[in-house]
Amino acid sequence: xxxxxxxxxxxxxxxxxxxxxxxxxxxxxxxxxxxxxxxxxxxxxxxxxxxxxxxxxxxxxxxxxxxxxxxxxxxxxxxxxxxxxxxxxxxxxxxxxxxxxxxxxxxxxxxxxxxxxxxxxxxxxxxxxxxxxxxxxxxxxxxxxxxxxxxxxxxxxxxxxxxxxxxxxxxxxxxxxxxxxxxxxxxxxxxxxxxxxxxxxxxxxxxxx
Amino acid sequence: xxxxxxxxxxxxxxxxxxxxxxxxxxxxxxxxxxxxxxxxxxxxxxxxxxxxxxxxxxxxxxxxxxxxxxxxxxxxxxxxxxxxxxxxxxxxxxxxxxxxxxxxxxxxxxxxxxxxxxxxxxxxxxxxxxxxxxxxxxxxxxxxxxxxxxxxxxxxxxxxxxxxxxxxxxxxxxxxxxxxxxxxxxxxxxxxxxxxxxxxxxxxxxxxx
DNA sequence: GTACTTATGTAATAAACGATACAATAATTT
DNA sequence: AAATTATTGTATCGTTTATTACATAAGTAC
Numbered sequence: 352x353x354x355x356x357x358x359x360x361x362x363x364x365x366x367x368x369x370x371x372x373x374x375x376x377x378x379x380x381x382x383x384x385x386x387x388x389x390x391x392x393x394x395x396x397x398x399x400x401x402x403x404x405x406x407x408x409x410x411x412x413x414x415x416x417x418x419x420x421x422x423x424x425x426x427x428x429x430x431x432x433x434x435x436x437x438x439x440x441x442x443x444x445x446x447x448x449x450x451x452x453x454x455x456x457x458x459x460x461x462x463x464x465x466x467x468x469x470x471x472x473x474x475x476x477x478x479x480x481x482x483x484x485x486x487x488x489x490x491x492x493x494x495x496x497x498x499x500x501x502x503x504x505x506x507x508x509x510x511x512x513x514x515x516x517x518x519x520x521x522x523x524x525x526x527x528x529x530x531x532x533x534x535x536x537x538x539x540x541x542x543x544x545x546x547x548x549x550x551x552x553x554x555x556x557x558x559x560x
Numbered sequence: 561x562x563x564x565x566x567x568x569x570x571x572x573x574x575x576x577x578x579x580x581x582x583x584x585x586x587x588x589x590x591x592x593x594x595x596x597x598x599x600x601x602x603x604x605x606x607x608x609x610x611x612x613x614x615x616x617x618x619x620x621x622x623x624x625x626x627x628x629x630x631x632x633x634x635x636x637x638x639x640x641x642x643x644x645x646x647x648x649x650x651x652x653x654x655x656x657x658x659x660x661x662x663x664x665x666x667x668x669x670x671x672x673x674x675x676x677x678x679x680x681x682x683x684x685x686x687x688x689x690x691x692x693x694x695x696x697x698x699x700x701x702x703x704x705x706x707x708x709x710x711x712x713x714x715x716x717x718x719x720x721x722x723x724x725x726x727x728x729x730x731x732x733x734x735x736x737x738x739x740x741x742x743x744x745x746x747x748x749x750x751x752x753x754x755x756x757x758x759x760x761x762x763x764x765x766x767x768x769x
Numbered sequence: 770g771t772a773c774t775t776a777t778g779t780a781a782t783a784a785a786c787g788a789t790a791c792a793a794t795a796a797t798t799t
Numbered sequence: 800a801a802a803t804t805a806t807t808g809t810a811t812c813g814t815t816t817a818t819t820a821c822a823t824a825a826g827t828a829c
Contacts, residue, residue: 352826352827352828353774353775353826353827354773354774354775354826354827354828355773355774355775355776355825355826355827356774356775356776356777356824356825356826356827357775357776357825357826357827358775358776358777359776359777359825374675375675376675376676376677377586377588377674377675377676377677379586379588379589379677380588380675380676380677380678381677382677382815382816382817383816383817383818384815384816384817392777393777393778393779394817394818394819395776395777395778395779395818395819395820396776396777396778398817398818398819399775399776399777400776403817403818404817404818457674461674461731462674462675463675465586465666465670465671465674465731465734466583466584466585466586466589466671466672466734467585467586467589468585468586468588468589468590468591469589473734477734477735477736480735481735505744508741508744508745508748511732511737511741511744511745512744512745512748512749514728514732515725515728515729515731515732515745515749516724516725516728516749517728518727518728518731518732519723519724519725519726519727519728519729519731520724520728522670522674522724522727522728522731523720523723523724523727525674525675525682525686526686526689526690527686528720532717532720535714535717535720535721536717536720536721536724539717539721539752540721540724540725540749540752541752542751542752543748543749543750543751543752561796561797561798562796562797562804562805563796563797563798563803563804563805564795564796564797564803564804564805564806565794565795565796565797565804565805565806565807566795566796566797566805566806567805567806567807568795568806568807591785591786591787592786592787592788593785593786593787601807602807602808602809603787603788603789604788604789604790604806604807604808604809605806605807605808607787607788607789608805608806608807609806612787612788613787613788
């Protein structure tokens, strides 16, 4: 068994509390004293466990990703590309206003460091966001290969579109938009989703669903 | 005339340089030493002129608004609501990647302080964004009153939708998206724009101006 | 029980932060 | 020319920042 004095706190719990602080105040705005206070530990314990402030933040990011992965897996497993898009945007709308736990509305990947002073945190966050976009793109490539999307559709553009709206939704949530506001935005954005190709010589209008 | 030793620098020039720093590093990430270095003045001059770091930032915001107002006036003066939406989103796409001067891609109203430590900067920025949204909403209310928008259209929801996409575009730009990427996103988002109501038995469509 | 190993709490570290005191300077006003 | 007034450069203020020494505590291994 592991020797030495056992750790007196639960790593996951402290990460959740640190996440809330980073989320609310941003990476730079979150001071070590605020973090240790929220986590209920002293700084030496924090440094022994996470190495540095940046190390703590990366651990928080990893935990955040774990949670988002559950959501993304659910989204990506939808039967059609259109349903993937719908699940993603409506899910993002719900997620953005869900202050479950004590997290502020919005998205950690945006709030914690869209811009930053001395570190490469913004790049790191952009990379995480790009990963989500890549997952969507791949899903849409598959969909097109299976004729679930028209040939004229551009999987990368569709994925980017969804990410753009999703990020916008997070910003709106952080600014105080309501759940219904964001659902409406998501629903409207989905109206732009491509339908089957229409070839020349065929009827160009279609009845609304 | 004004007595005393004259100021040795141009206020507007220094504001532009400070804007770049805030834009790139965020409100908190921008240190006074970095600001004074970029502005080419010493801290006493800065404090004499702007009062404090926050005072400087608000002056920068005001200058930023002046510039955006020119853009918004142009957008709002478009003849139809649909054209307003198109000008706004495509304009946002151009603006977001335009690093004219030395500004980073994106939008100051997002990058400089989506989250922040000790000040109410995020609220202040949200208020500025809300003003833009309100201007759009008002324009769409007028449009609906003039039957330029269907009666079923919700001006507030339309304005919020555009702001959401616009904010998302700014985030994408800050993450390195290309101008063409963003134009494509804007174009796709515009596909969701409402067209004339179709009522049963009555033709409500009208010829475009 | 003694040695070893890891974690904890207190207190302190150097560096950076935003903000000024002060004397010198450069203009207008009388 | 003397008095007044605002700006400038240098150098520094007290705080706060992230990060550690160090002695003590709490476990396992022998």
